[in-house]
Amino acid sequence: GESVGLHLPTLSVQEGDNSIINCAYSNSASDYFIWYKQESGKGPQFIIDIRSNMDKRQGQRVTVLLNKTVKHLSLQIAATQPGDSAVYFCAENLPIRGSGNTPLVFGKGTRLSVIA
């Protein structure tokens, strides 16, 4: 039961500090990547996305970095707040195919805990 969730990689940060969450993706053909935030009892919520022709994209308090050479994504959260406490997932997407959208493939999540 709950003990399985405790095996998620965990990152604990002080309120106000910056957080960096890392993710390795699997398919070098993936051309689109998304970070999702999932709070307890809720579905994943879109945070930020990036295409494979970019290596950095910024949003409000969040930045995503993409390193295609080593198939690595990171999510940086500036001035982390208690409301940022959640599980964060990266997801990769293969190119659009003739029949339309391709499914997202999710990585292993990271649990972010913000210490007030």
Next chain:
Amino acid sequence: EAGVAQSPRYKIIEKRQSVAFWCNPISGHATLYWYQQILGQGPKLLIQFQNNGVVDDSQLPKDRFSAERLKGVDSTLKIQPAKLEDSAVYLCASSRKPTGVLAKNIQYFGAGTRLSVL
């Protein structure tokens, strides 16, 4: 804009019983997905619909799971008979039909149905 609606939120059944989940996607979203999320893991795709047609069901355990989207809007996912290992959260997501090869596939998720099989 209303989000993805799912029901029920919770379901407890005994093994070998049947269960069904319902999803209403965001209005106008042509693509609908069902994911299974086991505790402590990321969502895993079960089936993808484009309008009322199945695009990808390669990960769906077809001996016990079935899904339909008859009118291209809402969808149901059924498990019959359920096994203990089916205990998970079942998430429905939807996205717009891509308008080109550079279209973004942002999927919007419902709150999910938490299934416990005893």
